[in-house]
Amino acid sequence: MTTSAVVVAMPGNEPLADELAARLGLERGVATVRRFPDEESYVRIESPVSGRGTLIVCTLDRPDDKLVPLFLLAAALREAGAQSVGLVAPYLAYMRQDRRFQPGETISAHHVGAWISRSADWLVTVDPHLHRITDLSQVFSIPSRAVHAAGSVAEWIGAHVHDPLLIGPDEESAQWVGAVAEHAHAPFVVLRKTRRGDRDVEVSLPDVERWRSHTPVLVDDIVSTAHTMIETVGHLRQAGLAAPVCVAVHAVFARAAFEDLRAAGAGEIVSCDTIRHPSNRISLAPAIAASVRTLLPARGHQTRPMQSGSSNP
Structure with a gap:
């Protein structure tokens, strides 16, 4: 060099x-x-x-x-x-x-x-x-x-979240969320997503009753419109879980997506610093x-x- x-x-x-x-x-x-x-x-x-x-x-x-x-x-x-x-x-x-x-x-x-x-x-x-x-x-x-980014994301989760349950918002996220969970030594589940249009997404939630004492952590690589995360936050809150921590590698957050995600009941919203955004907490x-x-x-x-x-x- x-x-x-x-x-x-x-x-x-x-x-x-x-x-x-x-x-x-x-x-x-x-x-x-x-x-x-x-x-x-x-x-x-x-x-x-x-x-x-x-x-x-x-x-x-x-x-x-x-x-x-x-x-x-x-x-x-x-x-x-x-x-x-x-x-x-x-x-x-x-x-x-x-x-x-x-x-x-x-x-x-x-x-x-x-x-x-x-x-x-x-x-x-x-x-x-x-x-x-x-x-x-x-x-x-x-x-x-x-x-x-999996190792860096896992390190942040381990330092800032008590008893995390990692949640992937859709099947495409399974491999990536699994890697973060492995680094963090934490359990994870993956949701099923049906997309009917750019802004019309339905998310199904598996049985997480046994994880009720854990802090849900939604993890995705790219958050653009945030509609998948917003739908997932709604399901988690309806199931009686705590306000989830939302983690994105790439904080695109198109238009009012960040504000919409907060208004939907998300807890802390955290991102890596691949795109400059107020949610940046994880340096890569x-x-x-x-x-x-x-x-x-x-x-x-x-x-x-x-x-x-x-x-x-």
Whole structure:
């Protein structure tokens, strides 16, 4: 690993960029990213990067406003002579659009993955939504690492929740919630979900009578509209359980989702810091830094890192 690599932050990503630079002994670079009055993007690299490894920190929630300036920033780094350009995107957008559901649709995950692969030499992300796509290498042609938040989430639960019962809101969450439960040495159950539309979700609750003395902890990787969690909170409260702690890895919280979840009777709402939000309590910077360390080029060498994989701290 070289200590001369440069970390550049897209707007709003400065705290993570600062922490990665400090943990890895890297230089914090300066870049200007702004909009012209006509809403086109302007970027400028203000730090010397010629012959040096670089990495851009840019989480990709609300991605459509970020992708064009991100690609221009990667291009500016290359034009300034950067040895390599990596991307740290704690939240990776478009991964849920992984199949053609209706005739005429495009599979957005593949296209966005191809665009990123043309702009960056490597990628680090956190718990991407892999369902029908089972590995990042099916989407990205560059080396990539998926950092898993389960250990960090379990550590927070163990330190802050008494007698937790982990609850997955749907079948898709089973594997992930099971991993958190294993790390936390706690029991877990998984609910069954029937989705009739984007905002019409019914959740069935298994018998949790024997867990009545435990604190329910709802865990999900992405909370966007929060409707699944809200429905689940309602079932748990109707069953006489305590107000559940709600934990999200990626706190998308579209529109008024956060306020709606609180109003539904949730207890504490906690998230990892992959997307900046007032609910952030769980830092993933140490785990992200560990994965970045494996991908930074050695000083003076153009070798490409190993192909895709996962990192589970």
